[in-house]
Amino acid sequence: MTMLQTPARRRRAGTGAPPPRTRNWPGSASGVAGRVLALGLILGIAVWAAVPLVSSGAWTGVAITAVATGIALYAYLSPRRLPAKYLLPTTFLLVAFQVFPVLYTMSLALTNIGDGHLGSKQEAITAIETSSVRREAGSAEFRLTVAERDGALVFLLADPATRATYAGTPDGLRPLDGAVPGPGGRIAAADGYTVLTGAQAAARSAEITALTVPVDGGAIRSQGLTRAYQGKAVLAYDAGCDCVTGEGRIWRSDETQGRFVAADGHALPQGWQVGVGLANLTAALTNPKINAHFAGVFAWNLVYAVGVVVLTAALGVAAALVLHHRRMRGVRAYRTLIVLPYAMPAFAMLLVWRDMFNTDFGLINRLLGLHTDWLGTPLTARLSVLLVQLWLGFPYMFLVATGALQTIPDEYLEAAEVDGASPWQRFRQVTLPLLLLALAPLLVSSFAFNFNNFNGVFLVTSGGPFPSDNPTVGATDLLITYTFRLAFGQQGAEYGLAAAMSIYVYLIVAVISIIGFRRTRAFKEVT
Amino acid sequence: MRTIFRAPALGLAACLALTACGGGTPADTPAAQAPTTAPAEDAATATLTIWADQKRSETLKPFAEAFAKENGIKAEVVAVAQNQQQTFVTASQAGKGPDVLVGAHDWIGNLVQNGLIDPIQLTEDQLSGYVDVARKAVTYDGQVYGIPYAVENLALFRNTDLAPKAPQTFDELVETGKKLKEAGRVEEILGYTISQQDGQSGDTYHMYPLYTSGGGYLFGTKPNGDPDPADLGVGTPESIAAFEKVAALGEKGAGALKRSFTSDNSAALFADGKTAFLVAGPWRLADVRTAGVKYDVTPVPPFKGGDPARSFVGVQAFFVASKGQNKALAQEFVTNTLATPEVAQALFDAEPRMPALKTALAYAAGKDPDVAKFEAAAADGVPLPAIPQMVAVWGPFNTLIHAVVKGEPVAPAVKAAGKAIAEQLGQTG
Numbered sequence: 033m034t035m036l037q038t039p040a041r042r043r044r045a046g047t048g049a050p051p052p053r054t055r056n057w058p059g060s061a062s063g064v065a066g067r068v069l070a071l072g073l074i075l076g077i078a079v080w081a082a083v084p085l086v087s088s089g090a091w092t093g094v095a096i097t098a099v100a101t102g103i104a105l106y107a108y109l110s111p112r113r114l115p116a117k118y119l120l121p122t123t124f125l126l127v128a129f130q131v132f133p134v135l136y137t138m139s140l141a142l143t144n145i146g147d148g149h150l151g152s153k154q155e156a157i158t159a160i161e162t163s164s165v166r167r168e169a170g171s172a173e174f175r176l177t178v179a180e181r182d183g184a185l186v187f188l189l190a191d192p193a194t195r196a197t198y199a200g201t202p203d204g205l206r207p208l209d210g211a212v213p214g215p216g217g218r219i220a221a222a223d224g225y226t227v228l229t230g231a232q233a234a235a236r237s238a239e240i241t242a243l244t245v246p247v248d249g250g251a252i253r254s255q256g257l258t259r260a261y262q263g264k265a266v267l268a269y270d271a272g273c274d275c276v277t278g279e280g281r282i283w284r285s286d287e288t289q290g291r292f293v294a295a296d297g298h299a300l301p302q303g304w305q306v307g308v309g310l311a312n313l314t315a316a317l318t319n320p321k322i323n324a325h326f327a328g329v330f331a332w333n334l335v336y337a338v339g340v341v342v343l344t345a346a347l348g349v350a351a352a353l354v355l356h357h358r359r360m361r362g363v364r365a366y367r368t369l370i371v372l373p374y375a376m377p378a379f380a381m382l383l384v385w386r387d388m389f390n391t392d393f394g395l396i397n398r399l400l401g402l403h404t405d406w407l408g409t410p411l412t413a414r415l416s417v418l419l420v421q422l423w424l425g426f427p428y429m430f431l432v433a434t435g436a437l438q439t440i441p442d443e444y445l446e447a448a449e450v451d452g453a454s455p456w457q458r459f460r461q462v463t464l465p466l467l468l469l470a471l472a473p474l475l476v477s478s479f480a481f482n483f484n485n486f487n488g489v490f491l492v493t494s495g496g497p498f499p500s501d502n503p504t505v506g507a508t509d510l511l512i513t514y515t516f517r518l519a520f521g522q523q524g525a526e527y528g529l530a531a532a533m534s535i536y537v538y539l540i541v542a543v544i545s546i547i548g549f550r551r552t553r554a555f556k557e558v559t
Numbered sequence: 560m561r562t563i564f565r566a567p568a569l570g571l572a573a574c575l576a577l578t579a580c581g582g583g584t585p586a587d588t589p590a591a592q593a594p595t596t597a598p599a600e601d602a603a604t605a606t607l608t609i610w611a612d613q614k615r616s617e618t619l620k621p622f623a624e625a626f627a628k629e630n631g632i633k634a635e636v637v638a639v640a641q642n643q644q645q646t647f648v649t650a651s652q653a654g655k656g657p658d659v660l661v662g663a664h665d666w667i668g669n670l671v672q673n674g675l676i677d678p679i680q681l682t683e684d685q686l687s688g689y690v691d692v693a694r695k696a697v698t699y700d701g702q703v704y705g706i707p708y709a710v711e712n713l714a715l716f717r718n719t720d721l722a723p724k725a726p727q728t729f730d731e732l733v734e735t736g737k738k739l740k741e742a743g744r745v746e747e748i749l750g751y752t753i754s755q756q757d758g759q760s761g762d763t764y765h766m767y768p769l770y771t772s773g774g775g776y777l778f779g780t781k782p783n784g785d786p787d788p789a790d791l792g793v794g795t796p797e798s799i800a801a802f803e804k805v806a807a808l809g810e811k812g813a814g815a816l817k818r819s820f821t822s823d824n825s826a827a828l829f830a831d832g833k834t835a836f837l838v839a840g841p842w843r844l845a846d847v848r849t850a851g852v853k854y855d856v857t858p859v860p861p862f863k864g865g866d867p868a869r870s871f872v873g874v875q876a877f878f879v880a881s882k883g884q885n886k887a888l889a890q891e892f893v894t895n896t897l898a899t900p901e902v903a904q905a906l907f908d909a910e911p912r913m914p915a916l917k918t919a920l921a922y923a924a925g926k927d928p929d930v931a932k933f934e935a936a937a938a939d940g941v942p943l944p945a946i947p948q949m950v951a952v953w954g955p956f957n958t959l960i961h962a963v964v965k966g967e968p969v970a971p972a973v974k975a976a977g978k979a980i981a982e983q984l985g986q987t988g
Contacts, residue, residue, distance in 0.1 A: 147648070147669055147673060147947065148673060148947070150652045150673050150674075151652060151673075156674060158881075159671075159673075159674025159675075159881060160674075162674075162677055162678075163671060163674075163677065163702060165680075166678075166702065167680045167681075167682075169683075170683070173682045229631060230629060230630030230631045230632070231605070231631030233630075234605040234630055234631065234885065234887075234888050235605055237605065237884070237885040237886060238884075238885075238886070238887075240887040241886045241890075253680075254890075255679070255680045255890050255894060256887060256888075256890035256891030256892075256893075256895060257887055257888065257890075257891040258891060259895075263680060301668075301671060301947070302671070302672055302673075302674045303672070386757060386758060387758070389758070391817075391818070392817060392819035393819060393824050405818075407759055408965065491757070492757075493757075493759050494755075494759040495759075496759040496958075497759070497961070498760070498958040498961070498962075500958075500959075500965075500967040500968070500971065500972040501972065501975040502975055503955040503958035503959060503975060503979050504954075504955070504979055517954060525645075
């Protein structure tokens with residue numbers, strides 16, 4: 033940095049004139065090169081992002097890219113607009129990783145998206161019709177050769193039983209004379225038809241799948257590239273009545289449910305995504321199955337989050353204080369040991385802890401000679417998840433507290449000592465308030481994290497133990513693990529409901545965090 | 560100034576790319592679904608994509624490459640390590656899924672309701688080449704949705720040094736185990752997976768043989784052979800009676816079944832000679848053989864005077880993706896290449912699972928005597944239900960198993976589980 037600046041300084045010194053405070057870019061050749069490179073990179077990425085978007089006709093995406101690039105160039109092509117240079121990247125990151133996911137979650141909450149309702153109505157209709165095609169029992173299986181005539185696909189069909197040969201087109205089936213038999217009973221060549229090679233057929237795969245040759249009582253369709261069968265689509269969509277008919281029944285389109293429903297209530301499994309308005313959001317409040325256990329789960333969730341924060345902070349601060357003592361020896365070794373749990377992958381550690389709690393084979397019972405069913409009774413299970421999270425979380429608090437302790441001037445404590453304060457008073461009146469000043473915001477964010485600590489509970493207890501008379505809510509369930517089971521444990525995944533629930537969890541955490549941050553400001557006034 | 564400027568510019572570039580991608584993905588889908596009418600010259604670019612788990616993908620690679628060469632296309636076998644069904648659903652919906660999927664038959668219900676796999680049309684002759692249970696398993700709503708290649712089910716492993724004679728009933732098994740334990744020759748009466756790996760909820764899959772032998776069932780059967788979600792067997796008097804028998808073997812009963820048993824630790828017990836019996840599937844053969852224990856495999860015995868102990872049969876199969884780009888190729892590959900005995904044999908050689916194709920089964924039985932033993936154990940087996948409603952069963956039933964084995968009152972626990980399942984089925988059904 034200093035070296036780079038020297039030529040410029042020298043030049044200014046040489047001219048003897050005051051440095052021009054103009055709109056000129058300061059900097060050397062390499063600085064300019066760096067800027068050109070960075071701007072080139074922005075443009076390059078914009079083009080790289082835009083090309084596939086344009087080719088797929090995603091004009092919204094193109095517009096977003098263009099606007100984003102424009103704003104970036106506007107900010108960085110001028111030596112001015114310094115605030116924008118700082119704000120832009122953070123704003124972009126905020127939009128990409130915070131605003132967009134939140135808005136997307138909210139938009140999902142207004143739909144019934146989930147298993148059976150993933151795609152559009154058209155996709156559902158295609159799936160219903162395709163899966164209803166049934167092979168005519170006992171009908172011939174044709175040997176298929178895909179050919180073309182004047183660019184149009186033709187199925188050259190050989191019936192291995194009767195040795196009859198046919199040419200099939202969308203217009204129907206005609207007998208074919210003069211076909212040359214080939215290997216596997218298939219037709220190798222026929223006059224007037226060009227047999228497609230494997231590669232040519234592969235390229236027209238979608239056309240081959242779509243081609244149906246109408247015959248009496250059904251149609252001949254391909255099954256791969258070398259076989260064809262006679263079958264019939266049992267169900268068909270009728271745009272006139274917006275319904276699916278077949279097997280003597282009618283399933284009418286129900287746009288509120290996003291599926292085809294018959295008069296007797298039977299619904300076709302393939303549904304589609306529809307807007308359900310606020311139904312998911314109100315379900316969380318009004319559906320007794322969901323809200324019956326809310327209060328209990330919420331209370332334990334609060335205890336868990338507060339408990340983890342208080343315990344980890346207390347242990348972390350205590351460890352930091354001990355190691356901060358002037359006469360402490362081997363501090364470095366202790367610090368390394370204490371930070372160890374923080375350095376290990378939490379995911380793996382949670383699973384190791386879970387196995388250590390096993391009644392018969394777990395390390396804890398074996399070491400202590402106990403036979404405690406740790407994860408099997410509500411109280412011990414709750415203690416266990418708190419203990420695990422304490423072990424995982426206190427090194428972080430220890431690190432922060434160690435740093436904060438070093439910023440507290442010794443003079444304060446010495447002054448207090450001179451004033452005759454006892455060690456406890458010195459800690460209580462001087463060290464702790466100053467520590468909390470640094471720790472308080474982190475305690476709030478730790479609370480928010482632990483309030484939603486899915487892994488910390490799900491990997492250790494899965495929310496259990498469950499009371500035998502109610503298998504839906506367990507003793508260590510947090511709101512997030514409870515809603516996870518609700519949204520994904522029933523008829524497959526219900527993303528819409530899950531999104532609605534996560535909005536509520538988000539609101540709860542947001543409110544508590546805001547209150548928390550307000551309170552931390554109060555700390556400042558005290559000191 | 561200089562350094563300040565450069566760093567944000569790079570950050571911006573990065574997030575620009577991210578936002579652009581974020582905005583673009585949903586719009587990709589319609590284009591991907593438009594029928595491709597590419598001219599023949601583009602043939603070389605057609606790529607058949609196959610998704611399989613690690614082991615299968617290695618075995619299938621040479622077959623896929625040979626098929627690609629023959630048809631002048633490219634083939635790519637992708638190993639999907641985890642969460643294969645969910646990954647397939649998400650990717651297919653985004654238009655980025657494979658053409659062929661290798662997976663378990665009990666995915667069929669969910670994949671069909673999402674419109675993601677196509678029926679495969681086979682003649683009666685072709686179908687008769689497969690063992691009955693495999694054929695039944697891949698048939699859903701009267702249609703065949705996959706080509707089965709392997710069958711897995713539970714059986715009883717027995718340490719022949721400790722227990723030379725195969726028990727005829729489960730009661731006899733427990734008696735033998737108890738005597739061995741009292742004599743100090745083993746630590747546990749038997750190894751029986753009660754808990755999921757997390758130790759926190761029961762394992763429905765492993766409990767099913769005892770549950771059915773006690774007279775219980777999960778779902779009734781529809782006329783077309785599919786399980787009938789309207790006829791729920793959990794909460795019925797039969798299911799309570801079945802769980803009473805399980806409770807008698809539980810922690811407050813004979814102490815044969817314990818919640819601390821998971822699939823891993825019960826297999827380890829058997830491999831270390833610390834128990835004479837283990838109820839497990841063919842996936843444990845490798846462990847047991849490595850451990851060098853003298854063993855035999857027989858069907859899981861029923862309760863004395865009870866129904867047969869039915870094991871859930873899991874069938875591994877090949878599926879054709881509805882939203883694949885090369886469906887005709889995928890059908891060709893699945894029905895004419897993957898359905899051959901050569902592929903089934905290669906898969907068996909890679910991992911000893913019972914082949915679903917009869918000719919391959921004969922080959923496997925000739926190579927490995929345990930294959931026939933697992934086949935015998937599958938005789939009373941039923942395919943794992945493929946209907947999407949099964950999702951509603953796992954949670955409550957798993958919890959129920961834990962409650963019963965722990966020694967809680969049986970009847971209220973079974974009724975509560977039945978009620979919870981019924982509620983979940985009713986909510987969207």
